[in-house]
Amino acid sequence: MLEGILLGLSAALSFQNLAMVVAGCLIGTFIGMLPGLGPMSIIAIMIPIAITLGDPTAALILLAGVYYGAIFGGSTSSILLNAPGVAGTVATSFDGYPMARKGQAGKALTIAAVSSFAGGTIGAILLAIFAPALSSVALLFHSAEYFALMVVGLSAIAAFAGTGQVAKALLMTVLGLILATVGEGALFNMPRFTMGMMDLQSGISFITLAMAMFALPEAIYLVLDPKRSETEGGSGKIENLRFSRAEGRAMLPVIGRQSVQGFFIGVLPGAGATIASFLGYAVERNIASEEEQKEFGKGSVKGLAAPETANNAACTGSFVPLLTLGIPGSGTTAILLGALIALNVQPGPRLMIDEPDIFWAVIISMYIGNLVLLILNLPLIPYIAKILTIPRTFLIPFILFFTLMGAYIGQNNATELLMLVGLGVLATIFKFADYPLAPLLIGFILGTMLEDNFARSMQLYRGLGFILERPMTLGLLILAAVLVLLPSFRAYRARRRARGVAEGD
Amino acid sequence: MALDRWIALVFVAFCCVYGYAAFFTMDQLLPPFMQRNPVWPSTFPKILSVFGVIVGLVVLFGLEATEGSEPSPTDINWRRLHEYKLGQALALLGLMVLYAIALRPAGFLLSTTVFIAGGALILGERRWIAILVSAVAAAGIVWWLVDQVLGIFLRPLPNFL
Numbered sequence: 001m002l003e004g005i006l007l008g009l010s011a012a013l014s015f016q017n018l019a020m021v022v023a024g025c026l027i028g029t030f031i032g033m034l035p036g037l038g039p040m041s042i043i044a045i046m047i048p049i050a051i052t053l054g055d056p057t058a059a060l061i062l063l064a065g066v067y068y069g070a071i072f073g074g075s076t077s078s079i080l081l082n083a084p085g086v087a088g089t090v091a092t093s094f095d096g097y098p099m100a101r102k103g104q105a106g107k108a109l110t111i112a113a114v115s116s117f118a119g120g121t122i123g124a125i126l127l128a129i130f131a132p133a134l135s136s137v138a139l140l141f142h143s144a145e146y147f148a149l150m151v152v153g154l155s156a157i158a159a160f161a162g163t164g165q166v167a168k169a170l171l172m173t174v175l176g177l178i179l180a181t182v183g184e185g186a187l188f189n190m191p192r193f194t195m196g197m198m199d200l201q202s203g204i205s206f207i208t209l210a211m212a213m214f215a216l217p218e219a220i221y222l223v224l225d226p227k228r229s230e231t232e233g234g235s236g237k238i239e240n241l242r243f244s245r246a247e248g249r250a251m252l253p254v255i256g257r258q259s260v261q262g263f264f265i266g267v268l269p270g271a272g273a274t275i276a277s278f279l280g281y282a283v284e285r286n287i288a289s290e291e292e293q294k295e296f297g298k299g300s301v302k303g304l305a306a307p308e309t310a311n312n313a314a315c316t317g318s319f320v321p322l323l324t325l326g327i328p329g330s331g332t333t334a335i336l337l338g339a340l341i342a343l344n345v346q347p348g349p350r351l352m353i354d355e356p357d358i359f360w361a362v363i364i365s366m367y368i369g370n371l372v373l374l375i376l377n378l379p380l381i382p383y384i385a386k387i388l389t390i391p392r393t394f395l396i397p398f399i400l401f402f403t404l405m406g407a408y409i410g411q412n413n414a415t416e417l418l419m420l421v422g423l424g425v426l427a428t429i430f431k432f433a434d435y436p437l438a439p440l441l442i443g444f445i446l447g448t449m450l451e452d453n454f455a456r457s458m459q460l461y462r463g464l465g466f467i468l469e470r471p472m473t474l475g476l477l478i479l480a481a482v483l484v485l486l487p488s489f490r491a492y493r494a495r496r497r498a499r500g501v502a503e504g505d
Numbered sequence: 506m507a508l509d510r511w512i513a514l515v516f517v518a519f520c521c522v523y524g525y526a527a528f529f530t531m532d533q534l535l536p537p538f539m540q541r542n543p544v545w546p547s548t549f550p551k552i553l554s555v556f557g558v559i560v561g562l563v564v565l566f567g568l569e570a571t572e573g574s575e576p577s578p579t580d581i582n583w584r585r586l587h588e589y590k591l592g593q594a595l596a597l598l599g600l601m602v603l604y605a606i607a608l609r610p611a612g613f614l615l616s617t618t619v620f621i622a623g624g625a626l627i628l629g630e631r632r633w634i635a636i637l638v639s640a641v642a643a644a645g646i647v648w649w650l651v652d653q654v655l656g657i658f659l660r661p662l663p664n665f666l
Contacts, residue, residue, distance in 0.1 A: 031655075167563040168509065171516060174557040178523060181550050190534070190546050193526065223597055223628070224589040394639060397624025400597065401617065404604060405647065409657055417605030421598060432583040433509040451549045458544035491569060 004352075005128065008360025011057055012368060020058050021365050024065020025372045031066075032073025032089075039070035039332045047339045056343040057358050061365040063336055068120055068315050068366070071273060072373050075112045075308055080105060081399055082218045088273030088311040090441060091281040093214060095296065095303035102299055107243050111301060112308045113377050115255055119309035120370035122259035123266070123316030128363050131320050131352075141268060143456035144466040148476035149268070150450045153275050154443060155483035156282040166487045168435050173443040179204055180447020199415040208407040208416050209423060209444055213437045215403040216424030221431070222396055243301065251305045254284055262310030266317025273311040273318070278442055280310030316366055323347055323359060508583060510565055517561035524554030596627045612662040613652075617644035 011017060027046070032039065043063055050059035074089035079096035092112065099108035141149075154173055182193045183203025194200040243251075258280045265276040284306040285296045296303045322333045324347075340347050345358060352359045390398070407420045427437055457466040457473075467473055527550035535545060563569060604620045611619075621640035630636055652659045 165569075167560050167569045170560045171513065171557070171564055174520075174553055174560055175516065177553050178520075178550070178557065181553070192531065192546055192550070193523075220594050220598075223594040224586075224591065226590065391630075393625050393628040393630035394635075396597075396628060397621045398643065400601060400624060401621055401643070404601060404620075405651075408608070409651060412657070414605050414608050417608070418602065421601050421605065425598065429508075430512065433507075433512050435509065435512065454549065455544045458548070459542065462543050488569065 004356055004360040005364065007357055008362075008364035011357050011361035012061065012364040016055070016058055017061050017361065017365060018368070020053075020062040021065045021369045022372055022376075024062045024067075025069040025072075025369055025376065028066040028069020028071075029073035029076075029373070029377065032070030032075075033077045039067050043067060043332060043335045043339070047335070047342065050339060051342055056340070056345045056355075057361045059343055060336075060340065060345075060358065060362050063339055064319075064362060064366060065369045065372075067332060067336070068116075068312060068369055069373060071311055071315055072113075072116050072377065075116065075311075076109065079108045079112060079304075081402075082214055088277050088314075089307070090210065090214065090274070090438065091277040091307035092304065092311075094281065094307075094438070095298070095300045097218075098297065098299040099304065104299065108299075108304060110378065111243055111247075111251065111304050113374055115251065115305040115308035116312045117370050117374040118255045119259050119262060119312035120316055120373075121367055122255075123263045123313035124363060124366040124370070126260070126263045126313075127316050127320060127366070128360075131324055131363075140472075142470070143453040143460070144470045144473040145476065146268075147450060147453035147457055148473040148480070150446050150453065151480045152476050152483065153279060153446060154439075154450075155480040156279055165434075165436065166484065166491070169439045170484070172430070172435055172437065172439040176440040176443025176445075177447045177450070179209070179440075180444045181451070199413060199419075203448075204419070204444070205407065205411050205416055206445065208411070208420050210441060211403045211406050212420050212423030213427045213441050215399060215406075216420065217428040217431045217437070219396055219399045219403070220424070220428050222392060222399075226392060247301045250301055254302050254305045255309045258284070258306050258309035259313045262313030263317040265310070266314030267320045273314040274445055276314030276317075277307035277311040278438075280306040312370070319362070319366075323351055323362070510567070513561050513564035517558055517565060520554050520557035520561060523550065524558070527551045527554055593627055597624060600624060600627065609660065610664050612664070613648050613659045614644050614661050615663060617647070 012021075028039070043066055046063060046066055050062050053059045053062070071088050075092045075096065078089040078093035079100050082093050082097040096108045096112065099105070154177075180203070182200055184191050184201060191201055261283065262273075262276040262280055265279060266273065281296075281303060284302050285293060288296070288302060292300065292302065318333050322337060337347060345351070345355065404417055404420065407416045408414065430437060430440075458464070460466065461469065467477060527547045531547040531550070532545060535547075539545065600620060600623050604616055607616045607619075618637075618640045621643055622636050625636045625640070648659055648661055651657050652661070
């Protein structure tokens with residue numbers, strides 16, 4: 001391994017490759033900040049540029065830089081505008097945006113930068129250590145286990161719901177799953193629930209839905225009640241970039257746990273940065289003390305550090321199946337796989353043996369990339385956060401404009417904009433009634449994968465036999481049931497106790 | 506009845522319509538060779554519709570604890586909607602719909618300038634020069650970045666030009 005690291009260092013530290021890392025991170029950060037242009041679209045756009053470089057190592061380093069730069073940039077718009085640029089940073093907005101509204105935007109961005117750096121760096125170290133071994137573990141998972149794993153992921157949304165909110169969260173999850181069934185499924189290739197509309201043939205766009213669920217209701221709320229746009233920090237000046245020693249101490253174990261958890265989730269094909277960030281948030285909320293749990297969703301340091309660490313670690317982890325098995329773990333790595341093939345590089349178990357310079361240079365460049373992101377972004381934070389000082393009369397039209405552009409650029413279809421407005425109004429009504437919106441989006445993201453794996457398992461075992469025949473599947477499904485029933489049981493017990501106190505027992 | 510229960514009622518009705526489509530209309534389109542499969546395109550929607558009705562009914566009948574639950578994180582009360590700037594919100598939504606309809610025929614630069622300037626005016630901004638400069642600059646810069654730098658086509662001018 002040491003030999004490989006040295007080989008990777010010599011390749012990654014060449015002037016050209018260092019320039020590629022810096023360029024990739026800058027482009028990725030900028031694009032990731034624009035809601036609507038996620039890593040997938042920007043990597044797709046960058047492929048022709050990467051191919052013209054001629055050198056597969058430099059090309060892959062550039063594309064990888066764009067990838068984690070975009071994830072980092074997405075968190076900035078999540079924190080400042082509550083408009084997640086990429087799906088992996090949706091969970092960042094849960095606590096990042098409330099912090100920004102409290103006048104702590106600078107601190108939130110610093111925490112995001114440090115957590116991302118730590119997650120990415122630890123992920124890169126784990127990648128170097130475990131890459132060969134982990135590929136064999138991922139191979140053990142069949143479609144039945146993936147189906148069960150996704151059910152566990154959906155059940156974990158109970159963590160987002162407060163007492164007495166589990167049914168509401170589940171209702172929103174089911175609605176998200178239902179929305180995911182619109183359009184042609186990959187497995188059946190048959191249009192479903194399109195009502196004869198051509199625009200619905202390819203389904204509802206994730207970006208449109210994400211914008212409608214998060215950016216639009218918040219903008220409407222800002223219009224309805226102008227007081228909401230006044231940050232508690234007063235002047236809106238970004239003065240406090242530092243977090244306290246106590247906050248640093250609170251973050252440390254979160255970063256440690258989520259780097260490892262996020263990395264391993266990223267390794268599993270199909271479970272990328274998005275699931276890692278949601279699960280990271282859910283786990284940290286669940287294991288936090290009762291006092292700390294109340295802070296989640298209102299600007300918790302742990303709630304911000306968890307998804308930020310996990311999504312960057314998962315990005316690194318998703319390179320394991322790509323580089324060692326040639327299996328893309330996510331949509332983004334699928335595009336990277338296409339780029340590799342276009343560059344005449346065949347990823348798979350032989351990549352480490354045949355072209356170790358490429359394999360190790362990419363791993364080393366990931367570490368360098370995270371360092372570059374930290375160095376570039378920390379000094380820029382006060383300037384980035386200035387966005388909050390723009391008067392609301394200008395800020396709100398700009399938020400709405402970027403929201404509309406995000407939905408439009410992704411699909412190049414004006415109907416998306418009408419759909420965005422309709423879904424946004426619906427989301428605002430849900431928000432009025434205190435329904436959590438994140439479960440809907442998680443259900444939508446996982447819906448297609450969940451159905452595909454379920455259908456594959458059903459076909460393979462000619463029915464539901466896979467649940468009993470595969471112990472790992474059964475175990476995961478039992479865990480999912482416990483995750484749903486436990487909060488309901490707690491709520492039931494709390495209700496009984498409250499009734500007992502009221503009756504003077 | 507509280508708003509959340511009204512929503513649950515609508516959701517249950519929606520799941521019934523969704524389930525009706527899955528149980529009674531989808532399978533008619535199924536080619537004969539697919540009918541031998543253990544899983545059909547309607548299988549997953551059928552499960553979802555049943556599950557949706559169950560969770561919808563749980564919320565509708567308030568079977569989950571509501572007393573002693575956490576206070577609402579929403580600090581806007583829909584019952585006092587008339588006290589808020591509802592007109593501005595509706596006008597902005599209308600402007601968004603107008604933007605969606607006008608984007609192609611009017612071109613990106615004109616429709617975006619009108620949208621940003623119109624949005625600022627609706628919200629009470631009256632510094633005309635600042636409005637125009639920011640709207641024109643934003644439209645121009647975003648068009649240049651998206652069309653010229655990223656290579657995603659955006660028609661800049663109206664159809665008739």
